[in-house]
Amino acid sequence: MAIQLSKDKIDEAINTIIEYGGDGIQRCVQCGACSSVCPGVQAGFPVLCRLLIKKLQDGLLEDIIEEQSSWGCQNCNRCTEVCPQGVRPQEVVIAFRRYQANELAFSTSTVSAQMQLHDIGHAVFTEAGELREGVGLPGKAPTSAYNEKAQEEIQAILDNSPMAELGLF
């Protein structure tokens, strides 16, 4: 069945992506250079780079809100390097991801990383005292994980950011 293009839907999709930081979408001419070097496309994520941008240019924003390909993006920026139009395709992909995230269309397993970032400043954390002492280092790394003032600073930033409105922490 042919896609019915709607100017309102196209405008909404393009403006949303621009608002979330992917203004290069306006310059994409669908040459496909980005997809040719994208490890996510190579690995088999079906809607990434050129095809994701195409769907957004066609106004299919809400229609693909549950699409998980964007979360397979490595943010490696091979696409940015190779793009002849200066689109920075990775910025478009992650702008779409920001749209999804702000509509809470992401895996629930992601939430714990946001909570840890907020609470101790680290998305990835395991108590590693024994491991560290075993290689001759102090058990406590000199990071925000063990620094109350640093944690207060990070919480002050995140609590005043748009992320706080999503109720993730």
Next chain:
Amino acid sequence: MENYGLFLGCNIPFKAPDIEQSFRKALPALGIGLEDLEGASCCPAWGTAPSFDKPTWCAVSGRNITLAEDRGIDLVTGCNSCYGILSEAKHFMDAHPELKKKANELLAHAGREYKGTSEIYHVSQVLHEMVGPEKIKQNIKYDLEGLKVAVQPGCHQLWPSDAYKIKEDNPYEPTQLRELAEALGASAPHYSRLSSCCGMGGMRTADVEKSLGLFAEKMRSIIEELDPDIIVTTCSSCFLQFDMSQPILQERGLIPKSVPVFYYTQLLALAMGFDPKEVAAISKTPREDIIKEIQSEKRLVKEVA
């Protein structure tokens, strides 16, 4: 001695502290002083603030950069993800005053201001550009001659090159890590998938089978084309993928053998004579035999103290 602020990130201090110890042992011995950036946080990783809001990402990255700015020094990290995230945040804030303003409005809640006065470097860049292969060669105790190394520079050190202070001549044909491996006496030939992704990062979180599929292709290329003695990387995420996923691929019969993997500074520290129990103690893919081979009597470079 030139000092840099050591940005640890998350993987290295909590999963692979022997890599951290290899920085702390090898770099000062080569004239690079390291100052701890007390209270540094996650860069923040791609799956966190950068996936929600660009100014929030820049504020959290900006806070980390201010820790180096406060000391009047540049920042060095050994994690490619941190290097990419911090470099891009700096690149975007320095190029777009409106974004910098928004990030600084958030940073004001933490009593901080990003100025843009500190540069971001990767450990491998400091070793290649500021120390140089010649000085490394002069400071090794054990020569790696006859050993073949497959190099894995990692994505976020290569692209987008406009965000990085130090660039490869051609980021699709990177040579810096090959030259660093050769400085130890080893050979580090090109192979067809040298700059290919290992599948770690967001991809592994999103779909572990797709990630392993990509990694298996890379491993087969390495084994079939080079059959190396060692894999060496300067990305902590790549290190974790090569170390923890080789046993899985072997168990599934997807690769015929495993290859010992090291972060470059671990190999450097071993070649400089540091204790493997401190600088190369933690791995799932076995590497005890090659460590013994590296620090064997026959490889001792007698004229070096």
